[in-house]
Amino acid sequence: MTDTAASAPRVADPRQWGSRTGRRGRMLGLLGCGVVLAVPFALLVVRLTGLDAGTPLAVPVVLFPYTAVLSVLVLGTMLAVPALRSRWAVTVVALLTAAQVALLVPRFVPHQRHVPAAAAELRVATLNADVGGADPRALVRLVQAERIDVLAVQQLPSAGVAALAEAGLGTLLPHHELHPEYDSSIYSRIPLSHGGPLHADTAWPQTTADVTVGGRTVRLVAVHTYYPLGDAKRWTRDMTALTSVARRSGPDTVFLGDFNASLDHAPMRELLASGLTDTHAELGHGWARTWPAGKSLVPPLVQLDHVLHGSGLVGVSVGERTVPGTDHRAVVAELALLPARERAG
Template sequence: MTDTAVDTPRGADGRRGSGRGGRRGRRSGLVALVACGVLLAGPVTLLVVRLTGLDAGTPLAVPVVLFPYGAALSVLVLGAVLAVPALRSRRAVVVVTLLSAVQVGLLVPRFVPHRQHVPAQAAELRVATVNAHVGKADARALVRLVRTERIDVLAVEELPSAGVAALARAGLGRLLPHQELHPENDSSIYSRIPLTDGGPLDADTAWPQTTAEVTVGGRTVRLVAVHTYYPLGDAKRWTRDMTALASVARNSGPDTVFLGDFNASLDHAPMRELLAAGLTDTHAELGHGWVRTWPVGMSLVPPLVQLDHVLHGSGLVGVSVGERTVPGTDHRAVVAVLAVLPGAGSA
């Protein structure tokens, strides 16, 4: 019997298996890698902006709010690179792994609760903030929210005179009789607790922010109802607003609450500057890392980013925080319970 040897066809370059099929496979792999590179261009750009703070005072302040989405896309691309043989090159795996690791590393702290021990005798302050969408928010729904959540202090932004009148007709005054109303400036504060030292905030912002003080647990807590300019309209003006608020925060002491529509996410450099001035974001403190409060009320567009926050000084600690939908406005309301830490306030 004679054995017959069968050779594997050789390609034009003399290597086995390197003919038309091999070239087609390499071409497909190259196309797939290029596609991954194109997909990662956005996440890479957002990461550079996030790390360098290039969003401060520039149009880059608008896209950087999408940084968490860029991180999610990078993780998906990493999964594809690991799962698809045509994409699995050592260089691609290393690059995408490093990119994903840096992005996720920046996001992880806001998903990890930083809970402090709250003594049982600590007094609590229940606060809420909502952008009324130039008074279009449903007044009765907002009053129901205040009643249901037993709110002590409510900050309302974009509240013109007509909105003030609508809330009065809906009965808000019976629940929150103490009021610092400034419809001519944009924001107002309603309170169950007597307000003192109220008025427009002395700060270089596009329009005056409203401030007041309440006494909780024997301590004076300063409140600032915040509504900054918006980056899409004028990024430099928005940055100046945030810088002015940071200056106020540095001089306000630990018993301070800034709440409202900051037109900023935790990925904005000016917001990080504000937090570095002595404030804590209640959502991040309690591990609610990817909350979305804007836009709402649009049938085809879900909420995408968090622009509305409750920030507090070191004399208080977050107990709970959540979002509520109020018909008529394009922002979700934020409701938070803050505890006043005994002995933690200013001397």
């Protein structure tokens, strides 16, 4: 007879179970971080390659600054939670975040430009009136309070022109180049000359005019481009046409209006590379937001309205103002004309 000993049942080591659970939790945590960072990574690729030009990607790329904030938050979480401190994962997220921050930082660093005390100045403003919905009396009060010399208005129909006249805008800005049929108009305290539609391949003509400031002629272009959500290719053609005009323009040029573009759009960067400067970025106001405003519970998220100027001018101040009745905020900027020897190269 053979004696057999009964085998004792195996009991799993609790530490082993904890280790397995910890590994599983860590993997799920890292996977979650990866899923969250998929959008920031995708928009970084779009931003670096310019894939937004002429494509539907022009719509989400306006959120690029927000995805950079998201990346910073994820990186901070990974560093704060020991279970997520995977060296390779932290390195990848750190590189992603660094690339995003590197693209954004320049617009928050003011340009160091000397403005001579005796330099002539030009105060300008732009507003998309939302098909005449902007409160005309509020706009007149803004012009008066900000001592505006030149006002560009987009989406201002004939009824809106009449409402502004009734509100007394003509008393403050008696000179004008009004083209409600072209979708943009210019009002001015200073006499205008050489006004009319811009000869460029845009969805609708842009309105232009000249003003004389400090003995110099400044060319004004009141901008309203097509919108990417409606037709990204048409919007890109508008921006390309404006870029072509800017390349032919002199240093004393101001493009102002609703570009339906942010600084993260490739066509906008092409326009700036043609010799123009965005006043917000020049003065370090890198996260201005002008749309949507006023008509929804959503606060302004992105900057679509800009004041761009040539190398003959320099930004002194810039800001956004709310005008009831429209979904855009007004942009108000003070520009100074530089002597020829102090212009940017």
